[in-house]
Amino acid sequence: MAELNGEPVELAQLQTLALTNYGHFTSMRVDDGRVRGLSLHMNRLRRDCRMLFDADLDLERVRELARRAAPATGSTVIRVTIFDPHLDLGHPSTANDPHVLVTSRPAGALPLPPLRVQSEWYVREVPSVKSVGLFASLYQRRQAQLGGFDDALFVDQDGVISEGGTWNIGFFDGSRVIWPDANCLAGVTMELLKGTHDHNTRSVRLADLPNMGAAFATNAAIGVRAIKAVDSIELPESHAIIDTLRKEYMEIGGDLL
Structure with missing residues (x-):
């Protein structure tokens, strides 16, 4: 599953992220719709967004978008990536329009081997x-x-x-x-x-x-x-x-x- 601002992501929209690698993220393990330390994950996104893009992040919107990718039961890992698809490699100082990319992957069974x-x-x-x-x-x-x-x-x-x-x-x-x-x-x-x-x-x-x-x-x-x-x-x-x-x-x- 991959959505950008709540819509299915297109390859062209990921070009900037792939080629410039400028952005930040958090990964959350979601168990039956719940996240340990959710406020810490959200605070990290807000802090890093301010640092990298000098912009405020709508955390309620982020939660809404992440919730779309999380099943009500079972376990999954949700990654929320923040980047500006309009970033100019020559002028990163103009990057100030952060978008929200939400992806998911299966969560492994715990505990893992040493x-x-x-x-x-x-x-x-x-x-x-x-x-x-x-x-x-x-x-x-x-x-x-x-x-x-x-x-x-x-x-x-x-x-x-x-x-x-x-x-x-x-x-x-x-x-x-x-x-x-x-x-x-x-x-x-x-x-x-x-x-x-x-x-x-x-x-x-x-x-x-x-x-x-x-x-x-x-x-x-x-x-x-x-x-x-x-x-x-x-x-x-x-x-x-x-x-x-x-x-x-x-x-x-x-x-x-």
């Missing part, structure tokens, strides 16, 4: 924005997969951990959940978990990982997913803290889309 990730030296451009510009993130993921891993974990030149390409990372140090203090996109799932479980936020380096009891990835589509290895450092495939976080996350009441 990940093996490879550290890659990379910090996303404008990390606070959930940008449609995924080239570099996908390049790093490809390099990790070619190396025999499932995905990439971003670190800076000092080995400070920030995030994965499309997910946040958290750790358990034996007593508390730790979220990295680094430039990254604050994911909705991470923010929801911060509100349900005691935690610390501090710098985490690759050198700290042998002392960690567990690691996990989070985003709206995967929930809480165990990380069983970072480079050559092995971590538990299952851990009580991961089970606890999954339970707490699933118990968060969703809002009607």
Whole structure:
């Protein structure tokens, strides 16, 4: 399913998005018509629209358009992409007419199997924005997969951990959940978990990982997913803290889309 401003999208209307890759989005898992952290998803869209297009977004209209793609029962992932189809590559400063593209895809069954990730030296451009510009993130993921891993974990030149390409990372140090203090996109799932479980936020380096009891990835589509290895450092495939976080996350009441 794909609609632009509530109408079936035509190929020509996607040309600008495909060729310029300037825009932002959010992806929401919808279970029986409800979304965990719906207000956080909407606030993200409003904030990023103001930053990229200097324009206000009609969030009630966005919800209405997203609702059209969400079945009343079952689970699906709805992506809301905001872009200006009239953007001029030579004059991006004139882009101020954001359109709403809504697409859907099946939601996977949870929980997903543990990940093996490879550290890659990379910090996303404008990390606070959930940008449609995924080239570099996908390049790093490809390099990790070619190396025999499932995905990439971003670190800076000092080995400070920030995030994965499309997910946040958290750790358990034996007593508390730790979220990295680094430039990254604050994911909705991470923010929801911060509100349900005691935690610390501090710098985490690759050198700290042998002392960690567990690691996990989070985003709206995967929930809480165990990380069983970072480079050559092995971590538990299952851990009580991961089970606890999954339970707490699933118990968060969703809002009607």
